[in-house]
Amino acid sequence: MIRSRILGTGSYLPERVISNEEVARPLGLAPDRIHRLTGIHERRRAAPDEAPSDMAAAAGLRALQAAECGASAIDAIVLSTTSPDMAFPSTACHVQRRLGCRGVGAFDVAASCSGFLYALSMADAMIRSGQAATCLVAAAEVKSRSMDPTDGATAMLFGDGAGAVVLRGEKADSPRASGILGIRLYADGSQHELIRVSAGGSRRPASQETLAAGAHALRMQGAPLFRVAIRRIEQAVHDTLKEFGVRLEELAQVVLHQANGRILAQVAERLGVPPDRLASVIDRYGNTSSASLPIALDAAVRGGKAAAGDLVLLGSFGGGLTWAAGLVRW
Incomplete structure (x- = not known):
């Protein structure tokens, strides 16, 4: 039996910090009220020249480093986003280009905030079926570019960032295998x-x-x-x-x-x-x-x-x- 194991994790957060004070001004709220409502003190915002593929590639590199694995070992890239770089090609293809692992399958999954687990499930299925041995699974979002700063339901909540894992199939000799x-x-x-x-x-x-x-x-x-x-x-x-x-x-x-x-x-x-x-x-x-x-x-x-x-x-x-x-x- 083959079981997909997470060998390494990685994340990337943009440098710019957005405080509750900055969010509160267009909403006409006190900053401490935002924290009471959401539990959030601050969030990050992508730089003007940063796209989801840039952030996913950075998170992916950190996951590869943690897994002690090179990009050449990747057989497929599955990426979750609902804020893609562009309508097409997929953001996953841009990540593939940035990582230099040409020729491997790369595609996006759009399942909103559930997307990472949808993507992880797809990669797990590919590994179990023998289509791939090692997959990079990532999620990257730049929600700030679809935000209305005067909409209290969303403006106080959302930030930008990316996370990734390296997933590899390994023989599982017992039900307690990783x-x-x-x-x-x-x-x-x-x-x-x-x-x-x-x-x-x-x-x-x-x-x-x-x-x-x-x-x-x-x-x-x-x-x-x-x-x-x-x-x-x-x-x-x-x-x-x-x-x-x-x-x-x-x-x-x-x-x-x-x-x-x-x-x-x-x-x-x-x-x-x-x-x-x-x-x-x-x-x-x-x-x-x-x-x-x-x-x-x-x-x-x-x-x-x-x-x-x-x-x-x-x-x-x-x-x-x-x-x-x-x-x-x-």
């Missing part, structure tokens, strides 16, 4: 209106009217989205633990999409996850959409919170609606 035990993906397109960018695609192409209407900005119905998300991710976690016969207290670390500090705290409380086992970088980086999970995972790994043999639970939710959960033995 690697991905399973990833389960879910979606409910009937609730697509809860978070979306409504213009810019072929259904509603860019025009003077869509620009004037602000239809290219990210819009979110925060309260209903978060109520649904909490229920969905809680159920997905319970189902995953039950499927693999794992008790919550056996988990060394729980790494969830960093949507909002209050949501993280509420999900952890409902699941019974103690604070020391919940990965959280929301206060420093804000909500970096699909990049938030691999960024938080990288911070946990580099912080020594995942040792060999540990069980790590991954969970996310986002636009679509989409949600996902996975279990990894480190």
Whole structure:
């Protein structure tokens, strides 16, 4: 049996720090109110000349270094983004060009904030089926360029960043071998209106009217989205633990999409996850959409919170609606 093992993690955050003071001014809010509502102190913003592929390549290089692996060993690149460099070619192809691993498969996955787990699942399937031996899985988002700074539902939450992992297939001689035990993906397109960018695609192409209407900005119905998300991710976690016969207290670390500090705290409380086992970088980086999970995972790994043999639970939710959960033995 082949099991996909995470050999290395990496992340990249832009240099520019955006404080609550800067976010608060267009919203007419006090900076401390933003922290009370979101748990966020600051977030990062990409430089004018930085694109998602630049950030994904930087995060990928750090993951390759951690894995002690060269770019020439990569057989495929799977990249999650909903803020691509351009409509096409894929952002993954730009990452491939930057890393110099010409000829290997490269494609994007668009599943909003759940995208990293969707991408990880695709790479895991490629490895298990024999299509690839080593994959680079990345997520990169520049949400700041689709932000309306006067929209309180989104402006105080989102930041830019990228995260990546190197995934390699290894023979698993026992059920306790390291690697991905399973990833389960879910979606409910009937609730697509809860978070979306409504213009810019072929259904509603860019025009003077869509620009004037602000239809290219990210819009979110925060309260209903978060109520649904909490229920969905809680159920997905319970189902995953039950499927693999794992008790919550056996988990060394729980790494969830960093949507909002209050949501993280509420999900952890409902699941019974103690604070020391919940990965959280929301206060420093804000909500970096699909990049938030691999960024938080990288911070946990580099912080020594995942040792060999540990069980790590991954969970996310986002636009679509989409949600996902996975279990990894480190």
